[in-house]
Amino acid sequence: MKLLVRHQTVYRYAASAGRVAMRLKLMPVDTPAQTVLEWQVSVNGEPITGFHPNSYGEREAIWIRHDRLDHATIVAEGLVDTRESHGVVGHLSSRVDTRYFLRDTSLTRASAGIAAMARDLPEQDGPLATLHALSAAVSDAVQYRAGVTTSNTTAAQAFALGAGVCQDHAQVFIAAARSIGIPARYVSGYLLAGDGDALHETHGWAEAYLPQLGWIGFDPSNRVCVTERYLRVASGLDADEAAPIRGSVTVAGDIWIDADVRIAQAEDGVEQRQLQKQQQQATPPDSEA
Known part of the structure; x- marks a missing residue:
């Protein structure tokens, strides 16, 4: 596309x-x-x-x-x-060890509630299935609601509020993934959201790293792995660094x-x-x- x-x-x-x-x-x-x-x-x-x-x-x-x-x-x-890759971005060229993306920031520090959500997920068939379940759990825990958070809202605050936008969904997912030992990062870019609709804002989602697949994009806001309708631009430890x-x-x-x-x-x-x-x-x- x-x-x-x-x-x-x-x-x-x-x-x-x-x-x-x-x-x-x-x-x-x-x-x-x-x-x-x-x-x-x-x-x-x-x-x-x-x-x-x-x-x-x-x-x-x-x-x-x-x-x-x-x-x-x-x-x-x-x-x-x-191109459609079912969310798999792969092993991208980088001078940064993937373990770096286990680091917390003020925006992505997991609260006790976020850590418990990740820890208490039903047993899954491998880490990839766990990430899919985690993305769904974030969508269920944080309803999409515009205007209730800002660019300074932390993952912990959005989770406690139970509402937010794509930035909040991504940062809650990142915090939860890191809390169970999976490197994760924020991605900023663009999304073609609807057929024939040409007006959109920038979009944010998350990537998690699994050694056998590399980086995999998850968009809890839309309950999908990223598709060919997503255009990736920049990444970082949180939304601020990836802005x-x-x-x-x-x-x-x-x-x-x-x-x-x-x-x-x-x-x-x-x-x-x-x-x-x-x-x-x-x-x-x-x-x-």
């Missing part, structure tokens, strides 16, 4: 910013489940070419401006050929953020300029670059 993506994020500053620095994890790489055919990233219309491999085998870049700035428009767009954009700014006053993702199946005849036109029409006039 060929997925066509245009991801636009606009930062607007109430007062001109004196310095802006951003870490961009917006460049997908080839895996056994996807091949990047075309991709580019730009900030305020200027292409970003300084993407370099990080220790995870993914690519990231740093963008810095020291002059006065009233907005920053980041656009990632391209075409990726994805597509992270930065700092020196500015007096408020900052507004407007993010929008357009994704479509290329075989549907949707051209990139059509996605761009849709996105510009949906962007408020005072947010346009």
Whole structure:
């Protein structure tokens, strides 16, 4: 399946910013489940070419401006050929030992309740079946409900609340998997969720590692292993580390953020300029670059 993506994020500053620095994890790489055919990233219309491999085998870049700035428009767009792998991403190139992904973070530290959920799963036929059962258990324990959590909500808090969004589902799954000795990490990317529907947000899910298979993607929010409708971009110990954009700014006053993702199946005849036109029409006039 060929997925066509245009991801636009606009930062607007109430007062001109004196310095802006951003870490961009917006460049997908080839895996056994996807091949990047075309991709580019730009900030305020200027292409970003300084993407370099990080220790995870993914690519990231740093963008810095020291002059006065009233907005920053980041656009990632391209075409990726994805393949059905039944969730198995495999043994990806990385300089990091998989045991590193047993580490807790403040967002993914397992509470007693999360650890008990993982420990008390019915006996399964091997670790892969255990992971499938764990994904289902997370879906049952944390109902999908938008607006009740934030990007700072921890796995323990979402589990206690019993509600959250894809970030919360993934981080509860990660915390639970690590509590029973299975390395797990957060993945950010895109999901083509419905036939003919081109408007989506970024999506988050989890990967767990089994030596015989490598990394396997689980999406508790949708109760599936990842499919060819998923486009993988970046990973990390938690959602914060895997975020597509992270930065700092020196500015007096408020900052507004407007993010929008357009994704479509290329075989549907949707051209990139059509996605761009849709996105510009949906962007408020005072947010346009």
